[in-house]
Amino acid sequence: MLILIDDADVTKIKELYAKYPYDGVTTNPTILSKTGNPDPMDQLKKIQSVMPKDAMLHAQVLSTETEDMVREARHMVSVLGENTYIKVPVTANGLKAIDILAKEGISATATAVYGVMPAFMAAKAGAKFLAPYVNRLDNLGYDGVQTAKDIHTMIKASGYETEVLGASFKNSQQVLEMGKFGIGAVTVNPDTLKSLALNQVAEKAVQDFIRDFEGCCGEGKTMLDF
Numbered sequence: 001m002l003i004l005i006d007d008a009d010v011t012k013i014k015e016l017y018a019k020y021p022y023d024g025v026t027t028n029p030t031i032l033s034k035t036g037n038p039d040p041m042d043q044l045k046k047i048q049s050v051m052p053k054d055a056m057l058h059a060q061v062l063s064t065e066t067e068d069m070v071r072e073a074r075h076m077v078s079v080l081g082e083n084t085y086i087k088v089p090v091t092a093n094g095l096k097a098i099d100i101l102a103k104e105g106i107s108a109t110a111t112a113v114y115g116v117m118p119a120f121m122a123a124k125a126g127a128k129f130l131a132p133y134v135n136r137l138d139n140l141g142y143d144g145v146q147t148a149k150d151i152h153t154m155i156k157a158s159g160y161e162t163e164v165l166g167a168s169f170k171n172s173q174q175v176l177e178m179g180k181f182g183i184g185a186v187t188v189n190p191d192t193l194k195s196l197a198l199n200q201v202a203e204k205a206v207q208d209f210i211r212d213f214e215g216c217c218g219e220g221k222t223m224l225d226f
Contacts, residue, residue, distance in 0.1 A: 001178070002185035004058070005193065006167065008032050008043055012190045014050040020197055024056035026131075026167070026187040028087065028111070032059075044080055058109050058129075058165075058187075060087035061097075069097035077106055085128060087111040090118045095125050102126025109165060114140070119151040123162040129185060130155070133168035144168075145177045152183055172196045 002023040005013055008031045016022060025047050029040075037043040044059055051057070057080060061072040073086040086101060088094045089112040098108045102125065109129040110122035114137060119130040130151055134144035152164045163184025169175055172195045178186050188196070214221060 001183060002163075002165075003193070004056070004165070004185065004187040006031070006187040006189045008035050008047060009190075010035075010043075010046045010050055013047060016190060016193060017050060017052075020193075022055070022193075023185070024058070025051060026058040026087075026109075026165075028060050029062060041076075041079055048080065054083070056083055056085055058085040058087050060089075060111060064091070064093060066093040066096045066100070069094065070100050073097070073101055073106055073108070074104075082107075085109045087131070088127075090114075090122050095121055098122055098125040098127050111167075113151070116147060116150045116154060119164075120154055120158075123155045123158070123160045127162055129163055129165040131165045131167045131187070134166055134174055135168040135170040138170070145174055148178060148183060149181050152181065 004024045004026050005016055005022055006026050007013060008027045013025055027044065032040045032043055035043050044057065048057055059076060059080070061069045063069045063072045069088060076086060077084050085107045087109045088098050090110050098110060101108045107128045108126065109131055110119065110127040111131045113119045113122070113130055113132040119132060122130055132144065132148045132151055134148055137144035137147050148164055148166050155162050166178045166183055166186040169186070169188055169192055172192055175186050175188055175192065175196060
């Protein structure tokens with residue numbers, strides 16, 4: 001399962017990459033606006049500068065008409081490079097834009113996915129990833145995790161190479177459910193990522209090992225001393 005960082009704060013992204021292996025970063029207009037940088041393309045370039053060269057970057061178009069979405073996507077790829085995945089909302093115009101971009105070889109991520117059939121149509125249009133908003137679906141009275149699973153089941157049964165990119169999580173358990181079901185990718189905010197990677201019980205165990213070792217061998221000693 002690919003794990004991506006759902007944030008645009010360069011400091012947070014750099015901190016996470018310094019400790020853990022991730023597969024890229026996802027952004028959206030709201031996330032970018034929170035950085036306070038009035039130049040979103042500059043912010044995206046800064047994000048790229050702290051990621052591995054082969055990591056994927058997902059960034060969203062703002063246009064609403066098909067032709068404008070396509071032009072905006074082409075511009076973004078020309079500036080940010082081919083490893084940029086263009087997030088396109090699953091609207092009527094968005095589905096047509098995904099189809100056009102896919103035929104041009106531009107990778108599209110279908111975003112704002114709120115149902116199984118819209119996701120399926122985006123897969124048919126050629127989207128590389130489908131991003132159902134798990135927590136937002138829960139807030140609308142649906143089962144967000146189950147919806148993501150249903151999307152995954154349907155697209156795989158139909159033979160598409162498209163992967164589900166689970167998004168908008170409220171807790172780490174939802175992320176674990178994605179992984180256990182074989183979901184291809186998730187994008188998670190930094191706080192939840194840390195809760196997935198860190199375990200206070202493990203930290204306590206390490207301290208116990210050190211205490212016992214030092215009680216026998218001397219304070220501050222490690223295996224380098226022997």
